Amino acid sequence: MTALLEVTDLNVTFDTGEVVVPAVRSTSYHIDPGEVVAIVGESGSGKTTAAMAVVGLLPEYADVSGSVRLHGEELLGLSDNAMSRIRGKAIGTVFQDPMSALTPVYTIGDQIAEAIEVHERDISRADARNRAVELLELVGIAQPERRARAFPHELSGGERQRVVIAIAIANDPDLLICDEPTTALDVTVQAQILDLLRTARDVTGAGVLIITHDLGVVSEFADRALVMYAGRAVEIAAVEVLYRDRRMPYTVGLLGSVPRLDAPQGTRLIPIPGAPPTMSSLSPGACPFVPRCPLAIDECRSAEPDLVPVGDDHWAACIRTDDVAGRSAAEIFGVSTQPLPTDSTAGEPPVVLRVTDLTKTYQLTKGVILRRRVGEVRAVDGVSFTLRQGRTLGIVGESGSGKSTTLTQILELTTPQAGSIEILGADVAALDAATRRQLRTDLQVVFQDPVASLDPRLPVFDVVAEPLVANGFDKRRCDERVAELLSVVGLDHADASRYPAEFSGGQKQRIGIARALALQPKILALDEPVSALDVSIQAGIINLLLDLQAQFGLSYLFVSHDLSVVKHLAHRVAVMYRGTIVEQGDGDQVFTNPQHEYTRRLLAAVPRAHADVAGG
Amino acid sequence: MTQKATAEATGTTPARSGIHPGTFTSRRNLVARRFIRNRPAVVALILLALGFIGCYALPPLLPYGYNDLDYNALLQPPSLEHWFGTNALGQDLLARTLCGMQKSMLIGFCVALISTSVAATVGSVAGYFGGWRDRRLMWLVDLLLVVPSFLLIAIITPRTKHSSGIFWLIVLLAAFGWMVSSRMVRGLTMSLREREFVRAARYMGVSSRRIIVHHILPNVASILIIDATLNVGFAILAETSLSFLGFGVQPPDVSLGTLIADGTPSATTFPWVFLCPAGTLILIVLCANLTGDGLRDALDPRSGSARPKKRRPK
Numbered sequence: 001m002t003a004l005l006e007v008t009d010l011n012v013t014f015d016t017g018e019v020v021v022p023a024v025r026s027t028s029y030h031i032d033p034g035e036v037v038a039i040v041g042e043s044g045s046g047k048t049t050a051a052m053a054v055v056g057l058l059p060e061y062a063d064v065s066g067s068v069r070l071h072g073e074e075l076l077g078l079s080d081n082a083m084s085r086i087r088g089k090a091i092g093t094v095f096q097d098p099m100s101a102l103t104p105v106y107t108i109g110d111q112i113a114e115a116i117e118v119h120e121r122d123i124s125r126a127d128a129r130n131r132a133v134e135l136l137e138l139v140g141i142a143q144p145e146r147r148a149r150a151f152p153h154e155l156s157g158g159e160r161q162r163v164v165i166a167i168a169i170a171n172d173p174d175l176l177i178c179d180e181p182t183t184a185l186d187v188t189v190q191a192q193i194l195d196l197l198r199t200a201r202d203v204t205g206a207g208v209l210i211i212t213h214d215l216g217v218v219s220e221f222a223d224r225a226l227v228m229y230a231g232r233a234v235e236i237a238a239v240e241v242l243y244r245d246r247r248m249p250y251t252v253g254l255l256g257s258v259p260r261l262d263a264p265q266g267t268r269l270i271p272i273p274g275a276p277p278t279m280s281s282l283s284p285g286a287c288p289f290v291p292r293c294p295l296a297i298d299e300c301r302s303a304e305p306d307l308v309p310v311g312d313d314h315w316a317a318c319i320r321t322d323d324v325a326g327r328s329a330a331e332i333f334g335v336s337t338q339p340l341p342t343d344s345t346a347g348e349p350p351v352v353l354r355v356t357d358l359t360k361t362y363q364l365t366k367g368v369i370l371r372r373r374v375g376e377v378r379a380v381d382g383v384s385f386t387l388r389q390g391r392t393l394g395i396v397g398e399s400g401s402g403k404s405t406t407l408t409q410i411l412e413l414t415t416p417q418a419g420s421i422e423i424l425g426a427d428v429a430a431l432d433a434a435t436r437r438q439l440r441t442d443l444q445v446v447f448q449d450p451v452a453s454l455d456p457r458l459p460v461f462d463v464v465a466e467p468l469v470a471n472g473f474d475k476r477r478c479d480e481r482v483a484e485l486l487s488v489v490g491l492d493h494a495d496a497s498r499y500p501a502e503f504s505g506g507q508k509q510r511i512g513i514a515r516a517l518a519l520q521p522k523i524l525a526l527d528e529p530v531s532a533l534d535v536s537i538q539a540g541i542i543n544l545l546l547d548l549q550a551q552f553g554l555s556y557l558f559v560s561h562d563l564s565v566v567k568h569l570a571h572r573v574a575v576m577y578r579g580t581i582v583e584q585g586d587g588d589q590v591f592t593n594p595q596h597e598y599t600r601r602l603l604a605a606v607p608r609a610h611a612d613v614a615g616g
Numbered sequence: 617m618t619q620k621a622t623a624e625a626t627g628t629t630p631a632r633s634g635i636h637p638g639t640f641t642s643r644r645n646l647v648a649r650r651f652i653r654n655r656p657a658v659v660a661l662i663l664l665a666l667g668f669i670g671c672y673a674l675p676p677l678l679p680y681g682y683n684d685l686d687y688n689a690l691l692q693p694p695s696l697e698h699w700f701g702t703n704a705l706g707q708d709l710l711a712r713t714l715c716g717m718q719k720s721m722l723i724g725f726c727v728a729l730i731s732t733s734v735a736a737t738v739g740s741v742a743g744y745f746g747g748w749r750d751r752r753l754m755w756l757v758d759l760l761l762v763v764p765s766f767l768l769i770a771i772i773t774p775r776t777k778h779s780s781g782i783f784w785l786i787v788l789l790a791a792f793g794w795m796v797s798s799r800m801v802r803g804l805t806m807s808l809r810e811r812e813f814v815r816a817a818r819y820m821g822v823s824s825r826r827i828i829v830h831h832i833l834p835n836v837a838s839i840l841i842i843d844a845t846l847n848v849g850f851a852i853l854a855e856t857s858l859s860f861l862g863f864g865v866q867p868p869d870v871s872l873g874t875l876i877a878d879g880t881p882s883a884t885t886f887p888w889v890f891l892c893p894a895g896t897l898i899l900i901v902l903c904a905n906l907t908g909d910g911l912r913d914a915l916d917p918r919s920g921s922a923r924p925k926k927r928r929p930k
């Protein structure tokens with residue numbers, strides 16, 4: 001059988017004048033018709049570049065060499081005009097962010113029709129429109145006739161992604177490239193979109209190249225996977241084989257660091273130590289994974305291993321593949337996944353946070369001069385929960401469920417619209433300025449986006465010292481405490497005089513955690529603290545959070561949309577849906593025996609990794 | 617990791633005792649170090665400082681005062697005796713340029729400093745707090761924007777006493793020069809206010825005043841510094857045009873503006889009369905801009921030497 005797409009020895013180098021970045025280095029892969037191939041890797045591993053080189057959508061300063069053949073026809077070196085005839089016709093593309101992939105000023109019907117007209121010059125307007133409506137029906141948009149006249153902002157995120165897929169399959173492509181198609185979406189929507197992509201593949205018979213960092217998506221959707229690290233494919237295998245018998249230590253780490261729904265609370269994950277290498281400063285002649293590899297030997301530093309077949313249709317770029325086979329990730333990385341021993345002797349610990357019937361509504365008003373109420377949005381509607389000392393309460397929900405609003409209400413420490421918030425026994429409605437200030441030090445927050453939550457103009461020392469200075473620590477005590485905090489979160493003392501922009505995402509989040517811990521709070525509010533991080537880094541942060549809880553007896557209020565992360569951390573779980581808590585209970589109970597229908601839907605939608613046979 | 621973590625857990629404080637806590641570099645040092653790395657900016661700053669000192673220190677040492685007449689040298693090109701040449705009355709142009717520089721630099725820097733500070737204060741307070749403060753301040757800004765400032769200055773300055781003329785010129789030019797940039801600062805502040813690092817600071821119990829000074833202002837510093845350097849040029853030019861029309865600096869006082877105005881008619885025939893003060897003006901504005909650029913790069917960790925790493929090449 002001839003391959004649909006054959007990529008051979010692809011090299012992409014970005015030359016920005018100052019630094020030369022080899023983003024993709026001698027990578028080869030192929031896709032058969034109707035096959036789904038996933039490219040997996042962490043951010044910066046070159047997975048997007050490797051796929052975008054196929055469609056010729058790289059910036060002008062990219063230097064591409066090698067060979068990309070579609071149906072045996074060479075695509076590299078074609079002029080932009082020639083490529084434009086292939087893009088959208090033979091190759092359809094689905095991008096990560098559906099909002100920016102659609103033009104906001106045209107209706108979605110027009111945009112789909114345009115995609116058809118561009119490649120079929122002689123089609124009439126009316127025919128193109130009819131086809132557009134058919135496509136909308138195919139991708140599962142209700143009332144396609146009417147919705148074709150809608151603008152992108154009138155659709156939900158999932159619907160927008162459906163429209164983007166409709167555009168991608170409009171001309172019956174042979175190859176569909178999906179760049180993180182579900183990353184920006186909620187879990188339940190993600191499951192639907194994956195179903196839709198499967199349908200799209202069946203309808204068009206196209207090969208699918210999917211780029212993702214989500215290993216759940218890979219196991220759910222792909223036939224074969226290509227693991228990329230530092231711009232190279234380090235392991236290629238069928239997905240079942242990859243999960244059962246992975247041979248490259250990096251793949252082991254990647255699979256081992258995924259939080260799992262079937263693990264008990266407190267289970268530690270296996271992080272890959274260190275951070276991905278900077279592509280501009282790769283040392284030649286050594287395996288780029290050496291600094292993070294638990295199995296590295298001297299030989300690894302002398303030559304970069306080639307991809308060698310280790311089994312039937314299974315390649316790995318490692319010289320120690322035999323040492324990997326059959327051993328669990330915990331064994332290879334030399335760490336234990338057992339939960340830390342907790343003292344369950346002391347009975348019920350005291351309640352540190354009690355929220356009763358919390359309600360927050362937003363008024364909808366109309367008119368500029370005569371402002372009148374036209375209704376209200378109940379963002380949070382009668383939410384009650386308690387958090388006990390040293391425990392973690394996970395609040396789970398999809399976007400718009402009111403979980404962040406709940407958190408903000410608690411953090412504001414002001415009287416809520418209705419209901420009551422009690423922190424460490426003090427009702428926030430009855431606080432005066434001094435006690436509120438005092439309470440602020442007991443309740444700290446870690447935000448989702450480590451980039452946005454650190455002031456880019458402040459060096460790390462000032463960032464971490466800020467709460468200390470604000471609470472009247474003198475210079476010497478500040479210095480001592482900052483040094484202590486940096487070591488607690490696993491950062492170097494010398495890092496203190498660098499700016500946040502010089503750190504990787506995981507390190508930035510560690511800085512954020514150090515800042516939150518500065519005043520020795522009793523409660524830590526965690527607003528999706530790991531969802532912006534790569535999976536191998538995420539594992540390190542989750543372990544850190546578990547350690548800190550054991551070490552300082554912290555109580556966590558953990559807000560997340562990621563059920564498997566919550567499973568690892570939370571003792572109790574509250575599931576939020578449309579502003580109310582639909583189910584609340586002990587973590588194991590909610591996950592193993594969900595009572596509410598929404599919880600069941602949420603759990604069913606989580607893409608599950610294959611059982612790791614060798615794992616423990 | 618477990619072993620490491622427990623080791624950390626048990627030995628946190630003692631393990632750190634070997635480190636001298638006094639070794640953290642303060643932010644000010646960091647900015648200064650980054651500024652010094654930028655050669656053109658350092659040279660420009662030194663030139664500015666020399667010019668500022670020179671225009672006050674040199675005139676007493678010169679053989680001619682700025683109003684002395686040398687009848688033996690009328691309209692002479694630059695020579696050993698008159699370094700910048702002389703004008704039609706035989707006045708030494710070097711002395712006159714230096715004297716003009718005194719006024720122009722004083723006006724330029726004071727106006728830039730005052731109007732940018734006012735813009736920063738008003739803009740950040742209005743943007744950060746919102747509500748009634750925002751409404752009142754923006755009302756004031758809108759009011760000042762529609763006042764015909766040039767006419768107002770032209771009416772007031774000639775009525776003031778000679779000695780305080782410069783002072784009033786500075787006050788008036790500054791009072792009418794901050795509104796547009798304060799609106800820009802307000803807009804930036806409003807978007808910064810919603811950023812997570814500002815929210816984090818608020819939840820940590822940092823006072824509003826400290827948030828504005830430590831988070832908001834450094835993040836709008838690029839705009840402020842560009843604004844300040846542009847204001848230097850703007851103030852000197854505004855003074856020039858006022859003086860040209862006979863309102864700003866009154867004779868026998870000289871400023872770079874009046875000197876340029878004097879030299880303009882003979883710019884082609886006796887170029888030095890025009891070129892010397894004009895060149896000085898260009899040099900001042902250029903140096904101010906270079907210094908400003910350097911300061912901006914030093915404050916902004918994302919620019920210059922500390923480029924962001926390409927995290928996700930596409």
